[in-house]
Amino acid sequence: MSAMSDTALQAVPATKARGYWATVGRRIRRDKVSMACAIILVLIFASALLAPWLHLADPYQGSMIRRLRHIGTPGYPLGTDELGRDMLARLIYGGRLSLVIGILPVIFAFVIGTSLGLVAGYVGGKLNTAIMRTVDVFYAFPSVLLAIAISGALGAGITNSIVSLTIVFVPQITRVAESVTTGVRNMDFVEAARASGAGPFTIMRVHMLGNVLGPIFVYATGLISVSMILAAGLSFLGLGTKPPEPEWGLMLNTLRTAIYVNPWVAALPGAMIFAVSICFNLLSDGMRSAMDIRN
């Protein structure tokens, strides 16, 4: 009983004093799972970014006599790959490319999809029909198939795989952005802005963007997990970067032949993809429930 009144006493002035985003931020910081995921992600990002200063072995330098060492070999904490290169160094350096090709498509799609959805939802009418029917066409393809079809037609390469994944995610974000915008469009404050003489561009940029960005952002964070898996998957198929470049998907592919010799070293790059993907998923879930203040 006393505990209940305690939290009630604390909660009331807190929600009144803070703005919406401050409350959301506070709720996320209190969520242990989200914070753990955020810390893991920060560690992975920081090590990828600071890789050259971490005194790691050369990720490109192989050795024919030290191939496929086991995890825990002195000098090679995570063993060596099929060409005798240090796995720890390759996993950390591999994060640079893997994170970029996994996250960039979502950022591009976020910018393009939000703009398209905002315009479609605000302007409405024929423009809405044109944009949304085009989006529907891309929904007629399973996303993996679409990514592979575009990437396969364009040919292997990092740029092509980023382009193909961006094309896969733009329709999804556009749909979310359009439906959120349509919900906000008829609210009184938009009407008030229009009555006070604001043009459509100003209304969209100043009055609507801030109100629609939150839900779209949460949706996009959830897509990063899919994007990481698909981007590494394209590399795994040989449609991404080329050897000897360290990249998790490609490393998984080249190590496939080693599963009979040293299976657990071969599985390591996939574990990295899994870790990043599940952390983004949990973080996105945490953000979604933190932003749902009414509950």
Place this chain on the structure above:
Amino acid sequence: MFAYTSRRIVYVIPIVLSVALVCFLLVHITPGDPLVAVLPADASQELAAQLRTAYGFDRPLPVQFGLWLWRAIHGDLGNSIATGRPVLTEVMRAVGNTVMLAIAAAMIGFTLGLLFGLIAGYFRDTWVDKVATSVAIAGVSLPHYWLGMVLVIIFSVQLNWLPAVGAGPGGSGAWAWDWEHLRYLVLPAITTSVIPMGIVTRTVRALTGDILSQDFVEALRAKGLRETEVFRHVIKNAAPTALAVMGLQLGYMLGGSILIETVFSWPGSGLLLNSAIFQRDLPLLQGTILVLALFFVLLNLLVDIAQAAIDPRIKRS
């Protein structure tokens, strides 16, 4: 019901046409000429021009699209550059294996997903819920091609229980419904089932929670209905949405099988797509994608109709 069904079928026609257009354009966004793959590197200008006329690549794009579409409607998707056989024959032979894999995976994934989802939704915020939600989120975050590798490491390399690759001791052409062959299906099917399992669990959990908090459930309980009876109502109300999600997932399994089929060398449409990409076999690439996308559109149509059949409210909207 008839009016709804026919209206839905009419809506599908523009979608099918635009899917065909995207598949057609795929070949034309390829860098350089679509002929690059066919032409020998030292081909003369005349030969190139001759081939371009023979394939019709010298005509305007809309005309090419019209001709291609006309032939496609008649079941002619051209010939594979690598094997010379008709694309449609190649694709149809492979699709059978993909359908078999997808259905096996669906049986595993949907059963577990429904079970976990209902239990988690019903016992919300208990430890059962936490376990089921964690399994579900792990399922949707797993790189499935990696899971395939890990399963091969455990069950083929270390325990030697199940075969690592292929579709039976007799190769791809000799499938039989006995354990000797079904053993080959186990690992690919489990691998494929993980993502749909996770997504169905999450959907059904959310649905069950929402339905249980509605007023009519309170009324049912007040009326004195047993919990099993209440549960029956929950299932009936969750069915249309759950069905839609499962239909979509089945479509994703059919169309997105390339990674798993590559890991397990499963001779389905995904493996065919893989070889089409790396042999630059553009007619085969185009044909496979067209057939898979049409399967997906058809499946969505069937799901819509089935959904309307079990939920009369949908027909009116």
